[in-house]
Amino acid sequence: MGGISLEKVSEHYTDLLRELGNIGAGNAMTALSQMLQCKVDMKVPQVKLLEFSEVGELMGGEEQIMVGVYLGVEGDISGSMMFLVEQASAKHLINKIMMGMAPEGEEFTEMELSAMKEIGNIITGAYLNSLSTLTNLKIFPTPPELTVDMAGAILSVPAIQFGIIGDNILLIQSQFYDEVKIDGYFILIPELESYAKILSSLGMPVM
Amino acid sequence: MSEIIKVGMADLKTCVSPNGVTTLGLGSCVGIALRDPVTKIGGMAHIMLPDSTMIRNSQQNIAKFADTGIEELVNQMERLGAKRSRLEAKIAGGATMFKFSSSSDTVMVGERNVEATKKKLSQLRIPILAEDTGANYGRTVTYFPETGEFFIRAVGRAEKVI
Numbered sequence: 462m463g464g465i466s467l468e469k470v471s472e473h474y475t476d477l478l479r480e481l482g483n484i485g486a487g488n489a490m491t492a493l494s495q496m497l498q499c500k501v502d503m504k505v506p507q508v509k510l511l512e513f514s515e516v517g518e519l520m521g522g523e524e525q526i527m528v529g530v531y532l533g534v535e536g537d538i539s540g541s542m543m544f545l546v547e548q549a550s551a552k553h554l555i556n557k558i559m560m561g562m563a564p565e566g567e568e569f570t571e572m573e574l575s576a577m578k579e580i581g582n583i584i585t586g587a588y589l590n591s592l593s594t595l596t597n598l599k600i601f602p603t604p605p606e607l608t609v610d611m612a613g614a615i616l617s618v619p620a621i622q623f624g625i626i627g628d629n630i631l632l633i634q635s636q637f638y639d640e641v642k643i644d645g646y647f648i649l650i651p652e653l654e655s656y657a658k659i660l661s662s663l664g665m666p667v668m
Numbered sequence: 669m670s671e672i673i674k675v676g677m678a679d680l681k682t683c684v685s686p687n688g689v690t691t692l693g694l695g696s697c698v699g700i701a702l703r704d705p706v707t708k709i710g711g712m713a714h715i716m717l718p719d720s721t722m723i724r725n726s727q728q729n730i731a732k733f734a735d736t737g738i739e740e741l742v743n744q745m746e747r748l749g750a751k752r753s754r755l756e757a758k759i760a761g762g763a764t765m766f767k768f769s770s771s772s773d774t775v776m777v778g779e780r781n782v783e784a785t786k787k788k789l790s791q792l793r794i795p796i797l798a799e800d801t802g803a804n805y806g807r808t809v810t811y812f813p814e815t816g817e818f819f820i821r822a823v824g825r826a827e828k829v830i
Contacts, residue, residue: 467719514676517677531766540748561674608766611692614696614763617696618695618765620716621716621717624716624732628729636824
C-alpha cells in the first residue's frame with residue numbers, strides 16, 4: 462500500500478472509477494429527478510487525471526462563474542467532495558425547485574442560495590450513499606458549504622488537497638440534462654489511503 | 669503591442685515590460701508579483717501550498733510551494749537581468765473559499781499560504797509594497813512591471829489597483 466499513487470490508481474482503475482462515478486452520479490440524478498419531478502438524463506461520466514494548470518479550462522475557463530457545494534466525507538474513508546454547477550444551470554435548477562418563483566437577475570438571493578445548498582446536499586448525499594452501499598464502507602457527509610465564485614477560485618480548494626499528495630487532480634465529470642443541458646461536476650477527493658480502502662472493499666488487489 | 673502572459677495554477681512566469689503577467693481565479697492560492705523597477709523585468713508565481721519541506725515526497729513541481737516557487741521566480745528574473753536587491757513585491761489571494769466550523773490545516777490553507785509568502789519574501793529582503801489577501805472570494809490579478817500596477821478583479825466587486 463506504500464506505493465499507491467493517484468497515477469497508479471487512475472492508470473489501473475479508470476474503468477472502475479468511471480463505474481463508481483456512474484453509479485454515484487446515477488443515484489444523484491435519481492434524487493434530483495424526484496426532487497424536480499421530471500426526467501433527468503446524464504452522460505457517461507469521464508474520469509480525468511489533470512495537471513493543475515489544466516483544471517480551469519475544463520469548466521469553461523478559470524473565470525466562469527460557478528456555484529460550488531463542498532462537504533467533508535467521514536467514516537471508514539476520509540476526504541471531501543465537491544459538486545459544481547455553472548451559474549445559469551444553477552439558476553435553472555433553483556427556479557425549478559421553487560416552482561418558477563425564483564426572482565429574475567444574475568445575483569442569487571439568500572433563499573436561492575439556501576435552495577441550492579439543499580439541492581447540493583441531496584445529490585451529494587445520494588452519490589455518497591450509493592458508494593457506501595457498493596463498498597460496504599461507512600461514509601458520512603458533513604454539512605455542506607456553498608459559494609458562488611470563479612471556477613478557478615472554487616477549484617483551488619480541491620486542487621490544494623490534491624497538491625499535498627502530488628501534481629495532479631483526479632476528477633469524475635458528470636453532465637446531466639432535463640429539458641436543458643445542465644453542466645454539473647462531481648469531484649470526489651478521498652485521501653490516498655481511502656482509495657486503497659475503496660479498492661480493496663471492491664475486491665481489487667491494491668498495489 | 670504588449671502581451672499579457674498567463675500564469676496557471678502551481679505555475680510561474682517572467683515577463684519584460686511592456687508585457688504583463690496575469691493569473692485567473694485565485695482562490696486560496698497566492699499570486700506573488702515581483703519586479704525590478706529599473707530593468708522593468710517582472711514575473712508572477714501562483715503558489716498553492718505554504719511549505720515544500722512539510723510534504724512527504726519532494727519530487728514535485730517547485731512552483732507549487734511558496735518557499736520554492738518564490739525562490740525559483742527570483743532566480744529566473746535574475747537570469748533575465750533583474751537585480752535581487754532592487755526587487756519589490758505585491759501579493760494577492762489566500763482567500764478562505766468555504767467557511768467550515770472545523771479549523772483543520774486544509775481549511776486554513778489560504779492564511780497559511782499568505783504567511784509563508786510573507787516569510788519567504790522577508791527572508792529574501794524583498795519588500796511587499798501592497799497586498800490584497802484573505803477574505804472569502806476569488807480574484808483575477810494582472811501585473812505590469814512597467815508601472816508596478818497590480819489590477820485585481822473579483823465577482824460582483826469593482827476592479828481595484830494596488
